[in-house]
Amino acid sequence: MHDDLLAIHDLLKVENEMMDLRAEAAKLAARVQKARARIQQTQQQQAIEEARLAEIREEERTLNRRIREYGAKRERTQGHIDAGRGDYNSALEQLKELDQIVDRLESELLETIEEKERQEVCIERTKELLVVAKGRAVTASEAQRTRRPEVEARFKSLAPTRKARTDALAGHLGQRYADLRARKRPVLVRAVNGSCEFCNMAIPAHYLAEVAGGKRVHTCRGCGCWFRDAVETEDESSDEEDAD
Structure with a gap:
């Protein structure tokens, strides 16, 4: 990570x-x-x-x-x-x-x-x-x-x-974090079938690869939340929600 x-x-x-x-x-x-x-x-x-x-x-x-x-x-x-x-x-x-x-x-x-x-x-x-x-x-x-x-x-x-x-968490990262919290957004989101789980915006494949490899952090172009390092399929996401 x-x-x-x-x-x-x-x-x-x-x-x-x-x-x-x-x-x-x-x-x-x-x-x-x-x-x-x-x-x-x-x-x-x-x-x-x-x-x-x-x-x-x-x-x-x-x-x-x-x-x-x-x-x-x-x-x-x-x-x-x-x-x-x-x-x-x-x-x-x-x-x-x-x-x-x-x-x-x-x-x-x-x-x-x-x-x-x-x-x-x-x-x-x-x-x-x-x-x-x-x-x-x-x-x-x-x-x-x-x-x-x-x-x-x-x-x-x-x-x-x-x-x-x-x-x-200083600088622009801290500012973005504070903004997301103020807007009551999840801050960290998962990628489900290539899209943001929060706003359904499509995610470029290289974003997910770089996040998964720990090379960079990326934010969703739709909601501004950061992507987690884990990439899940829709079925896996549903299973996790059911477990919760």
């Missing part, structure tokens, strides 16, 4: 590792944030459900009170009828209305009790979800607490190597 290509490869390798470490640290932090957000969301849901349960219980108490009140009126009316006091027909009509009111209130009470039971089930399920969310938050926090120092230490240890390799 040509010395310039080796320098490019070495710098790219250390930078890619540092990028992977940075991405891992971000992923660890994101998991913690997601877990905490899930806890907060579940707690808010629980508060909403418990507030609704309190409303339902108040509705149940109100219905029970009204049933007692109208039930008492019905008993008094029935007592008047049995004792023969007052207008019989009017009392009988009033008793009929009171029966209907009590029946309706009892029906509403039954529906309210059923809703209360459903709401209690929802709250229990939400409590279970909260336990799970808290468990995941603990796991995520422990993973971050364990792995983060290792990631940061490795990242810091690579910084001097990156600086040394960046300094070694």
